[in-house]
Amino acid sequence: MKIIRFILGRIILFLDWITSPRPNPISEEKRNEINSFTSNMVMYEFKACPFCVRVRRFMKKNNISIKTKDARRNKEYATELINGGGKLQVPCLLIPKDENNSQWLYESKDIINFLSKELSIEL
Numbered sequence: 001m002k003i004i005r006f007i008l009g010r011i012i013l014f015l016d017w018i019t020s021p022r023p024n025p026i027s028e029e030k031r032n033e034i035n036s037f038t039s040n041m042v043m044y045e046f047k048a049c050p051f052c053v054r055v056r057r058f059m060k061k062n063n064i065s066i067k068t069k070d071a072r073r074n075k076e077y078a079t080e081l082i083n084g085g086g087k088l089q090v091p092c093l094l095i096p097k098d099e100n101n102s103q104w105l106y107e108s109k110d111i112i113n114f115l116s117k118e119l120s121i122e123l
Helices: 002-018 028-038 050-061 075-085 108-118
Strands: 042-045 067-070 092-096 102-106
Touching: 002 050, 042 050, 042 075, 050 108, 067 075, 075 092, 075 102, 092 108, 102 108
Parallel strands: 042 067
Antiparallel strands: 042 092, 092 102
């Protein structure tokens, strides 16, 4: 099973690489607005997860830059995800609300819908 997962993961990453979307042209003002909104966010992911790839492709297409942490390759990141969000499930977007509160948003469609709504991006 590990071999099949490994092979499928490599196929997913290769296909993502050769079909990677081009970023939409945007104004510098819009780019600064996006960067300001997402500056404190973190996305926990597994590199070869198809749902994580979906979110990364959306982010690239829409010029969204969010720090990513690979919870499969780094046990410290996996522990952060479990302790903060309550489960080891990716993709997960950490949205800091204030010093003591954060929202842990799971599911690729929910993450994409949240970002598109908050940043006024059409799907």
